[in-house]
Amino acid sequence: GEDVEQSLFLSVREGDSSVINCTYTDSSSTYLYWYKQEPGAGLQLLTYIFSNMDMKQDQRLTVLLNKKDKHLSLRIADTQTGDSAIYFCAESILDSGYALNFGKGTSLLVTP
Amino acid sequence: GAVVSQHPSRVICKSGTSVKIECRSLDFQATTMFWYRQFPKQSLMLMATSNEGSKATYEQGVEKDKFLINHASLTLSTLTVTSAHPEDSSFYICSASDEPGLGETQYFGPGTRLLVL
Numbered sequence: 001g002e003d004v005e006q007s008l009f010l011s012v013r014e015g016d017s018s019v020i021n022c023t024y025t026d027s028s029s030t031y032l033y034w035y036k037q038e039p040g041a042g043l044q045l046l047t048y049i050f051s052n053m054d055m056k057q058d059q060r061l062t063v064l065l066n067k068k069d070k071h072l073s074l075r076i077a078d079t080q081t082g083d084s085a086i087y088f089c090a091e092s093i094l095d096s097g098y099a100l101n102f103g104k105g106t107s108l109l110v111t112p
Numbered sequence: 113g114a115v116v117s118q119h120p121s122r123v124i125c126k127s128g129t130s131v132k133i134e135c136r137s138l139d140f141q142a143t144t145m146f147w148y149r150q151f152p153k154q155s156l157m158l159m160a161t162s163n164e165g166s167k168a169t170y171e172q173g174v175e176k177d178k179f180l181i182n183h184a185s186l187t188l189s190t191l192t193v194t195s196a197h198p199e200d201s202s203f204y205i206c207s208a209s210d211e212p213g214l215g216e217t218q219y220f221g222p223g224t225r226l227l228v229l
Contacts (some may be wrong), residue, residue, distance in 0.1 A: 035220075042205060042222040043156075088155065097169070098212035099146045102155045 004103035006089060011109045012026065018076040020106045022089035027070060029091040033100065034074045037054070037086045046087075076108075084110045114140045116208045118221035125196055128228055133166045133191045135206030141186035142208035146218070147179075162189050165211040196228045 005023040012018045024032060033048040047054045049063045049072075056063045062075040072089055086107050090100040115138040125131050135145055144163050148156040158221045160176075161169040162183035180192040189208075193200055205223040212218065 034202055040225075043218075043220045092212075096158060096171070097146075097161045097163070098209070098218070099158045099161055100148075100156075100207075100218065101158070102148075104155045 004089060004091060004101055006087075006103040008104065009107050009109070011111065012075075012079050014079060014081055014110055014112050016079055018074075018079045018083070018108055018110075020074045020076075020087050020108065022072040022074075024072060024089065024091040024101075024103075026091050026093055026101070027067070028094055030094075030098075031092050032063075032065060032072050033090040033092075034061075034072075035088045035090060037088065037103075037105070039085075041069045043088070044045055049111050078108050079108075081110045081112060084108055114138075114208075114219045116142075116206065116219045116221040118204075118206060118224050120224060121222065122225045122227075124227045124229065126131045127197050128195055130192055130194045131196055131226060133193070133204055133206075133226075135191070135208065135221050137187045137208040137210075137219070140208075140210050142189075142210055142211045143186065144209045145183055145189040146207045146209075147181060147189075147191050147204045148207070150205060150223075156205060159191075193226065196226070198228045201226055201228045 034046045035043045060077045064073045086105040088102045088105045090102045094099045119134045147159045150156045150187045159174045160168045160170045167179035183189040207218045207220045209218040
């Protein structure tokens with residue numbers, strides 16, 4: 001599919017907030033997702049947002065959706081070293097039976 | 113949440129051999145299963161979508177004769193990499209869903225790491 005764009009790297013200090021940005025492609029996507037992948041591991045669903053919402057908060061995670069600009073962001077409050085991982089945003093694609101089109105991933109490094 | 117397993121988790125094989133990867137939904141019936149491939153330091157790319165009892169739909173550029181997908185039951189889909197070559201070495205991840213398109217109803221397996229020598 002077309003590219004879902006993410007910045008490749010982000011480095012933050014422990015305790016700070018992290019904001020990972022994503023631009024998606026399909027305006028008809030019903031759901032948008034954030035996944036976390038630790039080295040050598042599978043995907044962990046962090047959160048998702050329905051396309052008619054503009055914000056969703058789940059404990060330390062806040063998702064913002066700007067549907068007009070097709071922009072999605074994930075904010076992690078009070079970032080911890082255990083949050084170091086690769087974060088993928090993904091959109092559901094109706095034409096592929098709601099398979100997911102993933103971004104290239106943002107590698108988050110949290111330093112003490 | 114629902115559990116999806118994959119077997120094997122890792123496999124090393126010689127070039128030219130075929131490798132079968134299983135994807136099972138353990139506590140729900142998956143009408144749709146998806147197969148993705150992830151090369152090192154890259155994103156997941158959709159290979160194919162399979163619905164139980166019908167032929168898989170392959171993405172452009174994915175050879176259907178090389179990557180055979182069978183979804184014979186509502187809890188099992190298999191991906192067979194035929195005549196594997198080193199360039200097929202990758203991380204293969206399946207996902208299963210009973211209601212595609214609805215929020216968190218797509219569950220990912222832990223992945224299978226394939227190394228072809």
